[in-house]
Amino acid sequence: MADTAEAPLLAKIRAHQVIARAEERPGNGRWSRFAQPRWIGILGIGLGLLAFWLALPPLASRTLVWPILVGVLSVAAGIAATTRGAGRVGWGAIVAGLAGIALGALATHSSTSHLNDVIVWSALIASTLRYATPLTYAAIGGMFSERSGVVNIGLEGDMLMGSFFGVWGADVTNSWFLGLLIAILSGMVLALVHAFFCIQLRADQIVVGTAINFLALGVTGYLFVDKYGANGAPTSIPTIPDITINSLKGVYFIGPVFGDLNLMIWLSFVLLFVSYIVMFRTPIGLRIRSVGEHPRAADTVGISVYATRYAAVVVSGGLAAMGGAYLSLGFVHTFDQNITGGRGFIALAALIFGKWRPLGAFAACLLFGFSSALGDRLPTYFTAGSSLPVLFNALPYVLTLIAVAGVIGRSIPPAAIGRPYVKQ
């Protein structure tokens, strides 16, 4: 009978798998043990602490360069560790590195000895959330698209559409809510174009994504100049409100951080939860993932690959547009040409770094948001007349570069991503 012959074989196979996993430890030599991810992560934490310590007496480095250099190394080590499986230690190193830069900056340039650290830190974290939220929306949007197998490089363009049409919509309808809806719609329309060319016409997804970005840049710029040309964006547009939690405001640390956050930031937390449920706990998510991993298999059980991908891409456009709308309506309260400044790509990198899962992508968005927040605040600690602070604007991009370099090859994308599906 089939199963009696099977049982010993199955048991043998399972046993071999256990042995194989136990043998996973690499390296034969004594010293190669230290090349293990855990040790890299620990090294990273050490470097982070070093970054801060460099600024203190007795070394008391007066320039920020050394703490930054060491801090960046620490972050890099942390990323290397995370992507090789030592997650906790790796993230610890990343945090230590960033903290080291921040603290080092404070220490090198503080003239007063009474720093109200709490105020500075809580403001920094609140700022992090604000910078991270546009990325979060775009990254979650990207997750839907990429999990279904379509690379969406056009996230940047979708975001930009949302930024502009959010402002324009709010201006025209005098309601931030309707403005938000119009923004989402604009993102979905642009994403529909992307979907059509990638899915129906099977064009190269990266070329099409780039085209989408150019289109968005041109369309939003054109309309912006046409409608608001001489005066710039109107200053009195209804903006997305902040949610003030009075009971929380007095609380020691959490108050300044969470007491006054924008509605969209709270909504993004909800989005994280919802997107996790949808993607991993519902049939819809199962089908999306199947289409992204093995479209032909999904086709043979009757799932419409085209329809699923269309839906996923359009949703991604809408979500990215939400992020863009938050950027213009909820954060900076204005619009300017190319206001998104590469955020769509950073969101994509965050998604890859987060292994195409909502929580991982969110953590990466926080990382990049923190670097932007740092870049925002650190310049105040520099002497006027120097152009060095400007370099901090490059920090998120440098970090993204490191993250992308560190993570690719270790982070496994959906198997069928980027390949157009040919229905026969």
Next chain:
Amino acid sequence: MTELPGELEAPEAPEPTPEGTVPSVAARLALYQRAGGFVVPLITTVLAFFIGGLVVLVVTHKNPISTYKAIFNGSGLNWFFPWISHSDRVTAAFNLQSTLLLTTSLIFTGLAVAFAFRCGLFNIGGQGQYGMGAIVAVLVASSWTSMSGVPHIVLSIVLGALAGALWAGLAGILKATVGAHEVITTIMLNWIVFWFAAYLFGIGGPAQSSTQALVPVSNDVAPNTHLHVFWGSPILQGLHIGFFIAIAALVAYWIVLNRTTLGFEVRAVGFNPEAARYAGISVAKNYFLAMAISGTAAGLAGAIDVLGWKFRVGVDDIQGSTIGFIGIAVALLGRNTAVGIFFSALLFGALVNGTSTRNLDPSVFQPELASNLTLMIQGLVLLFVGADVLVIYLWRTRRKLLFWRRSAPTR
């Protein structure tokens, strides 16, 4: 020599590629190059302009025909028509020189994208590589003023090209070693240059002009490093010899790809990196070299622009420049071929020049709007380049459908 027993003479159907193979970017573009030749890019362009015109009409209620006509006159391409008046011809000559100046730069940035494409890589970092080339060139050319002209020019250009090569090479190394996607890395590198320039040439920056303390600009290049102008007046930005360097670069592009072992390897890797690897070709080395050579072309563009007509680099020159990005459309529209890139660089040069503030009559169309129109047209061109694969495919299968519609009865 074994004879195949019973091998039938009937033509055997070509084997379809199994789904497991991923057509690389180069392979898909090979399809464009083989089919369509001249006609398909022409159709793509016309379509892009048509839709652009629709946008103009619908959104601003302006006449697209007169808009395009104004752009055409602004580009100086009307210089080629013998029937225009003398005074118009003078203006046209002037405009044409400006157009050809842009064409020069676009040939280089187009080559930058095209060469990488041939190796299966999408180099979107042309803008950053251009910027690095310009920055290094201006730094070199504005220093060591005691150096005599020609060596100084050569040094500036070579170092500028090298800067572009290294900047792209960085992305190439990341791709070659860890497989980092070059789209994301090059875009990040673009933005880093964006801010690096702001640091260098901003007020208080280390390379900021020593003579103009309140302007975020670099020092001027030494007067003896200006490239010689052979058509038009040097004072009014006439056409310089960089144009010939660009033509030479096009020729070199063709030669390298088709007559050297390096080009053979690059093309093999671009079409099928796995098969290349199995034949002993180093894919990593070629990824790096392709990016580096691409970066060289973009860096050359930056250096030649600086020595040809910019003569100094301001923060705004780097941050506001789009030459690198337009190169993407140039390369794709030109099908990554030398001849194609020349004509498509000419087209986009005409478009950008014709819509510039200097040349476009604001009563017909606002220049700021027009520059955004150019962006849209670029986007549309890229979109349709992707779609014309389908057009070609349909065209071929139509022929086959017709063939056996004639030979076999249909139901």
Next chain:
Amino acid sequence: MDDPPVLELEGITKRFPGVVANDHIDFTLGRSEVHALLGENGAGKSTLMNVLYGLYQPDEGQIRVKGETVKIGSPKDAIERGIGMVHQHFMLIPVMTVAENIVLATEPKQAGVLLDYRAARRRVEELSRTFGFVIDPDARVDTLTVGQQQRVEILKALYRQADILILDEPTAVLTPQEAQGLFEILRVLVREGLSIIFISHKLNEVLDIANRITVLRRGKRIETIPRQGATQAGLARLMVGRDVLLRVEKEPAEPAEPLLEVADLHVKNERDLEAVRAVSFDVRAGEIVGIAGVDGNGQSELIDAITGLRSAESGRVVVAGRDVTRSHTRRVIEAGLGHIPEDRHLRGLVLDFTLAENLALEDYREPPDSRFGWLFPRRLIARARTLIREFDVRGGGPRTRAASLSGGNQQKVVIAREVHRDPRVLLAAQPTRGLDIGAVEFVHRRLVEERDEGRAVLLVSLELDEILSLSDRILVIYEGAIVAEYGPDVSEEELGLAMTGGVREEAVA
């Protein structure tokens, strides 16, 4: 078989540009019957079944299921009609569990929105008990063996209440023992009232399991015969239209000095696990050594390590006296290794290159093809012309793109390229996959010729027939180690046992 047929295909015709894949084919299937569909590659078997399963639409003809004329527009329609298909390349999602794969698109729901995984798991367990399988519903598919994955595929069809089951080349990836296991399951299913269409090109298996056999050739149905009285030779003749040699004729080998020496080789795979453990063997000049094994037991990693595509952890590889361990592929090629890679589309040819360029893929670096980096295309074309003539490559000339050629001709180009460099060692991996009988014969004959010229030939193949037919010595690889060595007269059964570790078990027990 007096009941009305459960399935009737009448006059099915399907055309593709340039070729008629199915030409007015009639086919019937009775209840509780195993009906084999036989034909060589390209005969139209898969196309016919894809028409039945709704992946293609027929240009002409009718389908009748249980007496009712139906139109099957998509796999969904086929599934609704009770037709299930087990594809040759499994339609399973590797990163998902067995249960997820089985319930996909018909998922049980909880609260209307959520996926009820527990219900899914329960149903899978019930189903496997009914038919006597043993499958862990929570296992990720990529951790299962090929045989187990196939069983999941079958369960998928049963879950959707199929009573007609189509199996497309199911034994292509199984050992003889696993194939027997599959046949056991099929017999159980048939007893339960299912009808089975069994596509294959393996004559001995068809004779084992089928009740009736239909032979297709070049899109046409040649004949349908009962199993009684059918012979392998007879079936082969129907398949090809002429007498076919089932075994290659060759002289006994006269091996000389070893040209390929592999000593104590250890190789890791992508996941950093050891895929090749302490492998040692020699291949001598004038002999063909075949490595037999189930897919995934280290063959790919072994080949990669020998050819320099992967770095071995330890051990030695010596080609024609030169140590090429951990050398770059180019050095190994220069030392005298020719490699006919496994997948000619992915690894063997650059399909967008011309034949001249493909044939020069390893020569372009040296004179006379190039000098100091400068290429001479005319030299490439001249050589290509010679080789095309010598190897009788049909379908184009030196300037033709490789993609336009048929599979057999493409493989000839690969072989021509590797062989004309006069390698001392020739490594052939799956050299006849996807080729029709004519091309298979050519390749086999060529390999024997190369052996007779004094080369050392290493053949790595999943097709036992091929190994048994060609090899002078057979090595069996199992879980990365060479577990047995046999002469060419070993029985398939013993080979199959060794391939699943049978030898080891005895040693341990």
